[in-house]
Amino acid sequence: MPELPEVEVVRRGLERWVTGRKVADVTVSHPRAVRRHVPGPEDFAARLTGRTIGTPRRRGKYLWLPLDGDEALLAHLGMSGQLLVRPPDAPDETHLRVRLRFTDDVHELRFVDQRTFGGLALADVTPGDGVPLPVAHIARDPLDPDFDDEAFAAALRRKRTGLKRALLDQSLISGVGNIYADEALWRARLHYARPTETITRAQVRPLLAAARSVMSDALEQGGTSFDSLYVNVNGESGYFDRSLDAYGRAGLPCRRCGTLVVREPFMNRSSYRCPRCQPRPRRLHG
C-alpha cells in the first residue's frame, strides 16, 4: 500500500524518466481515474497535451508533476495505483486507466490502478511554494526538513482523539498510513488508543524519531509491498515487508520481547501491537 516511502520511490523514478519531457497525447481509459479533475476526461487530456513536465515533487502521499505555467499534474496512488514508465510497445496492463505519450516516443507514462481509489487531476499551484491547491491543507511529512516538531507536539496535545487516529490525520502529519503508524508506535512502545492530550513532549520526540527511522528504512529498501499492488516506475516491488515488526505479524512473537503480536479492529481496519511493549493505557481513545 503506497505510503510516504513508496510514493517517494515512485517520485524518484519519475524524476529520472519524465522530467523535461513534452506530452504528445493523453488517453483516459477509465473516467473514474480523473474524477477529481472536475471539467472531465476530455478537458484533462486536452489541457495536458503539449505541456512540458518539470521535476516531480511530493507532499505526504501526494505527488505532482509541475507543468509549464501555474499548473501541475497531481497524482494520488490511493490503495493500488501505479505510475509506470513503459516502452510504447509493452502490452497494456489489465487496469490501465490513463496513458501519456511523449513527443520523443521512447517511453510512455501509464497510470494503472486496480481499485481506482487513486487518481490524476490538473490543478493550479499556489504562487509561493508551487504546491497544488488541493494539497495545500496537507501537513508536511516527518522527512521534510521544514517539518516543525514543536508545532506538531502542540497540535497533537490540542487534539482529543487516539494517537493512531492523529497519526493518520494528514492535516496534522502527512505520509503516515496504517502500516507505518503501527510500525512507528511499536518502535516508540506506545498504544494506538493512547489519548493524544496525555502525550508528553518527551514522548513525541521518540515517536517522531520512530516514524522517521521506519520510513527511512523502508525507503532504503524500495518500500513495502505485500503483493504486486505497490511497485516502482519500472514495475519492481520493494522489500521492506520482510522487515516489519508489527504490521501483519498477528500470532507471531514480538521481535523485542517474544510476546505474541495481536491484531485488533481499528477504524474498520486493523491495528497490530505487542501487548507487552505497547500495553493498554488506563484511558483509551479512538
Place this chain on the structure above:
DNA sequence: TTACTGACCTGCACGC
C-alpha cells in the same frame, strides 16, 4: 468547530 463513520472499489482467500 471538531471528531467520527461509512462509502467508494476490486481482487483474493476462504468456507460452504
Place this chain on the structure above:
DNA sequence: TGCGTGCAGGTCAGTA
C-alpha cells in the same frame, strides 16, 4: 466448480 462473504485501506462527504 461456483457462489457468497470478509478483508485490504486512503480520502472525503456527511453526520453527530
